[in-house]
Amino acid sequence: MTQDTTSAAQKCIFCAIAARQAEASVVYEDETVVAFMDLNPVTPGHLLVVPRRHAVGLEDLDRATSAHVWSVGHDMARALRRSSMACEGINVMLCDGEVAFQTVFHFHLHVVPRYAGDGWTLKAETQERERALLDSDAQAIKDAIASTSR
Ligand code: 5GP
Numbered sequence: 001m002t003q004d005t006t007s008a009a010q011k012c013i014f015c016a017i018a019a020r021q022a023e024a025s026v027v028y029e030d031e032t033v034v035a036f037m038d039l040n041p042v043t044p045g046h047l048l049v050v051p052r053r054h055a056v057g058l059e060d061l062d063r064a065t066s067a068h069v070w071s072v073g074h075d076m077a078r079a080l081r082r083s084s085m086a087c088e089g090i091n092v093m094l095c096d097g098e099v100a101f102q103t104v105f106h107f108h109l110h111v112v113p114r115y116a117g118d119g120w121t122l123k124a125e126t127q128e129r130e131r132a133l134l135d136s137d138a139q140a141i142k143d144a145i146a147s148t149s150r
């Protein structure tokens with residue numbers, strides 16, 4: 001870790017939870033990730049999956065750790081579905097960056113069980129985008145894929 005990352009980690013609540021130095025209701029842990037209940041759940045059962053090692057966002061997370069976080073998120077969603085909490089659906093959400101609603105700057109996946117009438121809405125005003133613009137958007141992303149080292 002760089003000096004900046006080390007000092008960020010020292011002040012980070014999710015690093016403290018991963019190190020068991022802060023209180024949390026842990027659901028699952030292994031050498032790479034910890035999953036625990038969100039303190040302010042959107043719905044009962046809302047949990048977070050975090051890598052033990054401090055990383056702010058997608059750009060900071062190595063491929064293997066990322067794959068494991070998403071895989072454990074899948075396992076947690078399946079466990080919620082099979083649990084006595086009797087949810088009827090699941091949203092898996094990642095907030096990467098302040099503009100995307102990230103408030104805790106240690107990477108985490110939200111696994112949010114959904115219940116009929118739970119009142120949570122995601123409101124977006126969409127309109128169909130012209131094909132030429134969709135094609136140029138696709139090209140910009142393809143260019144980035146081609147130049148991205150993994
Ligand atoms: P974000 O908006 O960054 O994607 O979500 C951060 C989440 O972390 C929020 O849902 C918030 O309730 C949760 N959170 C913030 N502080 C704590 C804490 O100290 N303990 C736990 N368990 N969750 C927290």
Ligand code: ZN
Nearest residue numbers: 012015054106
């Ligand atoms: Zn951290």
